[in-house]
Amino acid sequence: MRMRIDELAARTGVTSRNIRAYREKGLLPAPELEGRTGFYTDEHLQRLDIITYLQDRGFSLEAIRKTLDAWSAGGDFSHLLTLKQILNSPFQTEEPEVVSVPELLVRFPEAMHDATLLTRAMRLRLIEPGPSNQLLIPSPLLLQAGVELTRIGVPLAEVLDLFERVRVDLSGVADAFVGIAERFLVRPVELGTDGAPSPSDAIGALEKLRPLALEAVKPILIRELVTAVEDAVARLATALEQQD
Known part of the structure; x- marks a missing residue:
């Protein structure tokens, strides 16, 4: 052309x-x-x-x-x-969901009485403006996790606090992985360093970065969750013994 x-x-x-x-x-x-x-x-x-x-x-x-x-x-x-x-490109394809405001409020009844909760969820981009005065849910899986947390008794405000904290923590993890890739893959190619990978090899390695990062983080998270749950159960048992 x-x-x-x-x-x-x-x-x-x-x-x-x-x-x-x-x-x-x-x-x-x-x-x-x-x-x-x-x-x-x-x-x-x-x-x-x-x-x-x-x-x-x-x-x-x-x-x-x-x-x-x-x-x-x-x-x-x-x-x-x-x-x-x-x-x-997304690491995993997840189709966004379009819902009406009443449908969303059925899932999160607390928001019926406190409109700031929906405002905050939009600021965190958990929900976004959708077509025809509806709402767009970029990650239905993440939204459903919030629904389950509220069902077991966690206030919606605390769920939003949790999401914000986790996002900040995971952003640091992502920066660490990308920093390693930049140091050993991208920068050597940019600078023409001796022994630098070819552009094709560097791109191939970058393409593997996200699944590798996920596989590395998953067992660490599971191990830390097991330890945290065991500690919580132990504290609960101690509290019950003291009540007897």
């Missing part, structure tokens, strides 16, 4: 001025010239997609330039596109 700059801008949502700026900063190759008209190709389209993606995640233009140069050094820009797909 060949496009003039205005066509490229319309397809990507990036202004012609920014396209020229990216070209001047080395983020985009020069267009193919025919006479005085420059024509852009699918590679420009793909690069702009990656540039926008990385900018949205806080990368500076210089960092993006170095990343693009490193990942396309082998002449196969598909490496970087594959990386974007890996980062964007």
